Amino acid sequence: MKRIVIFASGNGTNAENLIKFFHNREMASVIQVLTNNPHAKVLDRAKAYKVSGLSFNRVAFTVTDDVLHLLKASKPDLIVLAGFLWKFPQKILNAYPNKVINIHPALLPKYGGKGMYGMRVHEAVVKNKETETGITIHYVNEHYDEGAIIFQAKCHVHETDSAQDVADKIHELEMEHFPKVVEDLLHE
Template identity: 75%
Template structure:
């Protein structure tokens, strides 16, 4: 059975979607969720879903090997960043080469980079009068949103769309495609 560890920073809707997707499968399961936010809603979701969840601070991620050692003990086949807002450390990327992926709420390379997450992305899409946007699932490397692209899905942006409208469309794409791509990568 393949093992998945998820990193999240916020509400955890993508994490919950992935957990539920793999709950009744015999090929893989989400074994743990790690968060850098001790107040993140993802912790509540994990408790309800009976999935191990831990929060950590910046020191544990970057200055010590605490998070790296947790990952090494879990031996994940795939590490999934689902709304994780901190830059991922190179030491973890080196320990798990080509096994760390992220979902980004835009069609990279557009609207990627430091500070481009969540509503910041959707507001930029609307402000730039884009006619389409989407999601990008990509490998994580040492630079924000620059890893090799695995998959993209698009949606139309109407002239009347607000950033909230765009966010809703992106959320639907994530819910539909993210678990399927994770499943495909595990097999």
């Protein structure tokens, strides 16, 4: 059985969607959720499905090898960033080449980079009067949102759409496509 570890920083709806999708499946399961926020709702979501949930601080992530050792003990086949806001350390990327992916709420390369996440992205899309936006699932490299693109899905943005309207459309795309793309990657 393939093993998935999820990194998240906040609410955790994408993480929960992945946990539910792979729950009781023979090909893969989410074995752990890791977060840089000890108060993140994602920990409650993981606990509800009896998935291990742990928080860590910046020192454990970037200075020491604590998080890397934790990953090595978990033996993940895929590491999935689902709303994780910190830049991933090179030492973890080196240990798991082409095994760390992220979902971004825009059509990269537009609206990517440091500080472009969540409502900030949707507000920028509306402000710039974009006619379409979407999601991008990509490999993680040493730069924010610059890894090779695996998958994109688009939706229309209407002149009357608010940033919340755009967020709702993006959420639907994430719920529909993210688990399937993860599953396809695990079959490779």
